Amino acid sequence: MERKQDSMRDDSHMDSEDSRYHLGFLRRTTQLLSRYGIETHGIVPVPAEERLETRWYQLFFVWFSSCMNLLTFSTGAAGPAFFSLGVRDSIAIIVIVDLVCCLLPGFFAIFGPKLGMRAMVQARFSWGYFGAIIPTILNVFSSEGFLILNCIIGGQTIASLSSQLDDTLGIVILAIVSLVITFCGYRVIHWYESVAWIPNVIAFIVMLAVGYPQLSENLSAPAPPATLANVMSFASFLTSNIIGWCPMIPDYGVYHSPDASSARIFIYTYLGFFVSNVTSQALGAAFAAAAPSVPAWNAGFDNSSSVGGLLHSCKVVSCRAS
Template sequence: MSGGDHTDVEKGLDPLAGVAVADPGVYAGEHDSALPSDGAWARFDAYNKKLERKLGIESRGIERVPESARPDKHLWGNTMIWLSANTVLPTFGIGILGPLLFYMGLGDSMLTILFFNLVTACIPAYMSTFGPALGLRQMTSSRFSWGFYGAKFVALLNCIACVGWSIINTIAGAQTLEAVAEYKISAAAGVVIIALVTLVLGLFGYKLVHRFERFAWIPSLVSFLVLLGVSAKHLVNVPMPVGRAEAASVLSFGGVIFGFAVGWSSLSSDYNVYMPAESNKWKVFMWTYIGLIFPLVLVQWLGAAVGAAAMVNTDWMAAYTANELGGLLHAVLVPAIGGGGKFFMVILVLSVVANNIINVYSYGLSLSVISIYLAAVPRLVWPCVITAIYIPLAIVGANHFAATLEDFMNVLGYWLAIYCTVVLEEHFIFRKGDHANYNAAETWNRKSLLPVGYAAAASMCFGAAGAAVGMAQVWWTGPIGKAVGGPYGGDLGFELAGAFTAVTFPIFRYFERKYIR
């Protein structure tokens, strides 16, 4: 800490914001959901915040950040955090699925990557505008559309998603680390190493996350450029299939791409709540969009190119068949540049941390929305909890990266299509697209002034029905999914989940506002 930070701590202030930690009224009992202003819980919370300040951990939780506590005026920081979070090994892993899992050609893989990402990245980019405008984390601002209790449910789903993301990312890194060590260590050891590095960085919150993500993309970018250089002479354009089978592959691969990109929507405003309320929302949108779209498209294109080349390169395919993502990277890099290839593989392993740290940080925030008493638990506990949960699960799935990734991304896409549709329709239809209509400072924690949530719950049921009839998974293929893709199945789950929700939510919300007020 600097000398100024020490002064803030001595005054009992948040070392990040330089203002009183507690939002006025949060612990004064004037809100519908608040810890008692005195008694054991209030004392416990005070001790927690004192401990967190001494450790340099961000003390503020889901409380609204007042306008006087917004020191982060660098809107380009939105680009840096998402650039680092997506210039990572799992993004490359998404790209290889086009040729190697869905048997697509290089051309149609790249076109699917481009168009699905161009559209999907708009969703988390726009969601990020809620952070500066409302001063609230993403799950907290969900109360304005999902209701006070409905937001608890979506926060629970987001906690599950954070665990799932962490598992997928850690499996990708563990497979690669195992290959670097020439399989002298187990994937389980790789999982533990990556998880512990993530844990150390994820403990300290907003400020350290931004500092780390500002530069983490640079070594990852260099590593991907090296990978492109050594693989370039082997790249080929695998012919594009035609017919219903190809349509099914495009839809299913597109669903995976959608799930990966839209996954940031449930936490995108967690990382800019300290930016000024008067920040131009279109600048916030564009800085975030830039940070998302470039790595999503370019890194996935590289993955698709390497995956397509593996379809005709027997050595690469043998390595992928035996050891999936880690084996493929080893087969591409090590024969070409020897020890240098292993060095760049290690850099790509460490890139996983830049993605996982987002999930570890947001997990604790989502838990705090579920219960005010969970919010009173010391911040440093929750990164330890999520780490303890995902380590054994990642170890179990360590040898099944592609299948786990496909299943998780599709399911993630289903529920996030519903979640985002409700939030955006509430914003544009019922609040006229104006963040000022939320009156966030007065209403964010008063359930009597928030929606009941019946409309969101009812439309979610319809959205789930849409996902069920449109999905095409190993464990279930809906009638519409089967009709589109024939025996192969074409996944229309997220499209129909969003469409069913979009049609029903305005109707339910109209009657909710009219009769329940």
């Protein structure tokens, strides 16, 4: 009996040592990863003493970079391409919708620094512990759709650069690069987003410069009258593009200091969304409306199915013509 008890004590001691070793290993690994800026914090609210970031301009650039891209460009292009709207009507709808809808992301951004809590955790206070599963699942589907569209459009753009690449390979390349960045976490993403807008803005400026003659000619071209159904459909499409960000917006401010005024957080976020969305979407609408009258652009656009091809053909063909 005593031998049996001693054996049980030895087994318990060994299990305790193994558990302590694994916990120590995990703790050391976590400390190592956090030292290099990798995100190690889970869904537990970030304590106030760790919310020390005071570079509030990051809340502008993280959303300016996120929306100053091809996906937002393609959202604006949908007006002429899919809803049969003229460029003037499309841009007017874009400005009005963005003015109103960007208020929501600005409001949701306040909760990040103030609570230090991820958005999906915040949902538990209004939906309940198990009820929060519903908006969480919906958010997963919404995010997956966003990622799929990003990969497709980005893959098309990469594929248009070389005949050796196809859309599938371009999608794989973009997906892998995006996956690597997501593992880096909060601080690295904020640093990345503070510079990621630069090549996108340069590309749009070049595209606008070389395509301006065709765009100016298209402005005077007659456009079909806008119907209420098309206007409402396009407005709804634009709205979904913006409010789809709301379930994740607080997550990008959980390490920022809660000392900032709510108005300051709101303004930075609102401007980040509004400036980037209006600019990208208006450019998309302008180029999509002009594409049918420019054969080379229309070929790159591939019957409104390849925004990446449109971007590439606009710059390459226009540069050759000049």
